[in-house]
Amino acid sequence: MKTYVYHITGTHCASCKILIEDVLGEQELVKKAQVNLKKETIEIETESEQTPEEIAVILTSKIKSNGYTVSVEKIIKEKENDGVIWKAIPIGLLFLALFFFLQKSGILNLGIGGQTTPITSFIIGLIASVSSCLAIVGGLVLSLSAKISEDNISDTKTFLLFHIGRLVSFAVLGGVLGVVGNAIGINFTFTSILGIIASLVMLFLGLNLVGVFAKNKIALPSGIFNFFRRVEHKTFAPLLVGFGTFFLPCGFTQSMQVTALGSGSFFSGFFIMFAFALGTLPMLLLLSFGSASFAHSRYAPLFFKSAGVVVIGLGLFALLAGLAGLGIINPLFNI
Amino acid sequence: MNKTVSIIITLGLVIALGIVFFGGSSKPQEGENVVGGKESVEIRDGVQYITIDAKGGYSPKVSTAQGGIPTKLIVKTNGTFDCSASLVVRSVGFQKILQPTGETEIDLGVPKSGEPLVGVCGMGMYSFWVNFS
Numbered sequence: 001m002k003t004y005v006y007h008i009t010g011t012h013c014a015s016c017k018i019l020i021e022d023v024l025g026e027q028e029l030v031k032k033a034q035v036n037l038k039k040e041t042i043e044i045e046t047e048s049e050q051t052p053e054e055i056a057v058i059l060t061s062k063i064k065s066n067g068y069t070v071s072v073e074k075i076i077k078e079k080e081n082d083g084v085i086w087k088a089i090p091i092g093l094l095f096l097a098l099f100f101f102l103q104k105s106g107i108l109n110l111g112i113g114g115q116t117t118p119i120t121s122f123i124i125g126l127i128a129s130v131s132s133c134l135a136i137v138g139g140l141v142l143s144l145s146a147k148i149s150e151d152n153i154s155d156t157k158t159f160l161l162f163h164i165g166r167l168v169s170f171a172v173l174g175g176v177l178g179v180v181g182n183a184i185g186i187n188f189t190f191t192s193i194l195g196i197i198a199s200l201v202m203l204f205l206g207l208n209l210v211g212v213f214a215k216n217k218i219a220l221p222s223g224i225f226n227f228f229r230r231v232e233h234k235t236f237a238p239l240l241v242g243f244g245t246f247f248l249p250c251g252f253t254q255s256m257q258v259t260a261l262g263s264g265s266f267f268s269g270f271f272i273m274f275a276f277a278l279g280t281l282p283m284l285l286l287l288s289f290g291s292a293s294f295a296h297s298r299y300a301p302l303f304f305k306s307a308g309v310v311v312i313g314l315g316l317f318a319l320l321a322g323l324a325g326l327g328i329i330n331p332l333f334n335i
Numbered sequence: 336m337n338k339t340v341s342i343i344i345t346l347g348l349v350i351a352l353g354i355v356f357f358g359g360s361s362k363p364q365e366g367e368n369v370v371g372g373k374e375s376v377e378i379r380d381g382v383q384y385i386t387i388d389a390k391g392g393y394s395p396k397v398s399t400a401q402g403g404i405p406t407k408l409i410v411k412t413n414g415t416f417d418c419s420a421s422l423v424v425r426s427v428g429f430q431k432i433l434q435p436t437g438e439t440e441i442d443l444g445v446p447k448s449g450e451p452l453v454g455v456c457g458m459g460m461y462s463f464w465v466n467f468s
Binding site: 086087089090093094096097100101104124127128131132133135136188191192195249250251252254255256257258259317318320321322323324325326327330331 | 338341342344345348349351352355356415416417418419420421423425430432434435453455456457458459460461462
């Protein structure tokens, strides 16, 4: 019987200890596993004759998918020099300023008259994807993408599922709107509340990306966090979030929903909403896969912090606008 | 990048954002009570009509009308697909997504003087005010 002490990374929360000990305790070569969260170490009792390095590789392979790594040497985190945040704030603000300036300039208020065909709804989708709707849907995509990439979860699959969920739900719900001719999902209070929840998620993830919570390691109460971690790995969650974007408050989406509503048949509603979602796709794909590729590059720390600043800005905007939309506060600004 | 430089750039960007958010209208030619070069408030047959253009925001953003007479709000859309099409006027309980092109008439009843009317779009980033004198 030997006892090894390894370094472990990725332990966000108290429940990580339970999860890791559970998973590793089930392995044959492990007699006992004990995580020390404070020191970020794990003590393994084993009868295996393999070298400590080999055991570390085997153990890592079991919990890698959950975002943890076991190593003999302490993995030195990218040195968290304060310089990064000072670069990230102006970069993030620059993107925010450009984005809102673009809204204010009125370039995006293109007139599209006449009959709404799938082609026009595709174009409207393209416009919507760079409009103020980006503040909510795009902000949510950016924050989730960056967070998922940061946690080293298989991001490509998650993103694809999200976008597929989005396309399919838009098409099907559009078709349903066409048939029913009744207002599902365009209840103002409901969408506003959903928008406020989305903005709170963005604010939370944004603060997380900037690193506000990094010091005390408390991200969420461990129970909730554990729930999220488990859900993240399921196919269902990204599909569901994609589905949920149908109901997020976005003027363009709502206009298209009304158009689908008036279209009178399943297929015309189906194609109008599908073409619209397809139009928004390029920008959203760019956001999710763009952030993933940055996340795996050497600019990762800078990217996460800049993305965090952008997401906090968009989240605040969405929150204040959402509260104004609900009539809780007076409208503060006109973009 | 040097920390001081960065702080200066940050301040500059914050000011720029402030101007974008709270600065003047992007359509300077449309002042108060003017829409599309015409008077936006008129009284016909004892009924006051207030016209608001909804496209990429509301215009005029601030109107002044008389209180104490029957008033109707007319919201005009013209190829409007953005947020301004989903209009909320809480004080009269109006919530609707307007047709992309057309006119919508909203009965405001008899507004009291000194109680401004606020209309916002569903997401809350566009708004207009009507002051009743």
